[in-house]
């Protein structure tokens with residue numbers, strides 16, 4: 676596994692990280708102080724802050740190569756778990772064409788209203804996939820989300836919200 680970098684500390688994620696950190700510190704002040712001391716002790720010696728044994732990847736990094744790989748793998752595993760659970764919940768089939776091969780499937784919003792509901796602080800839309808991965812943590816699946824295959828998802832996006840399949844079906848019916 677090739678690890679280039681983990682950038683959890685930019686933009687939105689940075690704000691999320693800081694908010695969580697402050698909450699955690701308020702809850703467990705003693706542990707927070709002890710953790711901070713350990714962090715600086717290891718960092719000043721150029722050691723991984725996680726294991727405290729192996730050297731850091733670079734002077735700007737927090738972990739050794741091995742601990743970083745473990746963290747990345749854990750993140751990937753968590754995403755996969757959320758993905759599988761969401762697929763089971765929303766039905767494992769494209770809502771437009773019936774595609775059921777799992778690697779083709781994505782999550783998208785059923786309406787403009789649902790899309791507008793899921794925006795970040797800056798007003799940028801959040802993708803259906805991110806929404807369901809987040810929802811997995813809270814255990815509450817949002818409404819207004821459906822499964823579309825990648826084809827149908829792109830087709831709607833580039834065709835004013837109507838999949839070309841749908842237009843063809845209307846044409847055949849008429």
Ligand SMILES: [Zn+2]
Pocket residue numbers: 723724725726727728729738739740741742743
């Ligand atoms: Zn380490």
Ligand SMILES: [Zn+2]
Pocket residue numbers: 769770771772773774823824825826827828
């Ligand atoms: Zn489809």
Ligand SMILES: [Zn+2]
Pocket residue numbers: 771772826827830838839840841
């Ligand atoms: Zn379609």
